[in-house]
Amino acid sequence: MKEVQITSTLHIFENLNELPNxxxxxxxxxxxxxxxxxxxxxxxxxxxxxxxxxxxVVTGNNQENASYPSGLCAERTAIYYAGSQYPNAKVVKMAISATSKSKPTLSPIPPCGACRQAISEYEVKQETPIEIYFMGEAGQIAKSASLANLLPFVFDKSAL
Incomplete structure (x- = not known):
């Protein structure tokens, strides 16, 4: 047996003022x-x-439905729109912000697993990393230089 260690590197910015323009x-x-x-x-x-x-710049937000599986997250709404309207363009950077009406969201909130898989499809397809910045409603912002930091064992076309 062999042990494999996986590490992810994120950069944390204390607030929006520390980010590039x-x-x-x-x-x-x-x-x-x-x-x-x-x-x-x-x-x-x-x-x-x-x-x-x-x-x-393409934007998206979450769209819910009483039949929960029928809704769509903000990240997938944006990336699918980009793919349909600009099929030859590469996604360079993604910014995500989340807030809750029930409690403050003051720490970085990353994309869910389904969104990570969808973003990964585009990163693999375009053969260049996508910088991902994510935050709550305020406070720290996390930066991942690539989706691979957030989903190290990506499932892609090579497995099919």
């Missing part, structure tokens, strides 16, 4: 679109903003 802009877009989320069941609003290599 382009990421502040992207995070502000995520915060703005977060306010338009449709989340009457979970009361957990999430916004995502993507910067594409063609300069376009």
């Amino acid at each position: 382009d990421v502040v802009f992207l995070m502000q877009k995520a915060i703005e679109v977060r306010g338009k989320a449709y989340a009457p069941y979970s009361n957990f609003n999430v916004g995502a903003a993507l910067l594409l290599d063609n300069g376009e």
Whole structure:
């Protein structure tokens, strides 16, 4: 038997003021679109903003449904829209912000497992990493240089 150790590296910024200007802009877009989320069941609003290599910024927010599996997270809403409208563009950066109506969200909130898998599909397809910045409603922001830090054993087309 052999032991394999997996490590992930994240960078933590104390607040928005520590981020580069382009990421502040992207995070502000995520915060703005977060306010338009449709989340009457979970009361957990999430916004995502993507910067594409063609300069376009694409946003998405979570869209819930009384039939829970029919809803869609903000990250997947944004990345699928980018894929459908700009199929040849690469996703360079993603900013995510989440807030809850039931309690403060003051620590970084990463993408869920389903979103990690969806983001991974695009990272593998474009053969370049996607920088991912995530936060709650305020406070620290975490940066991952690649989705691979958040999902080290990616399931992709090579397994099929």
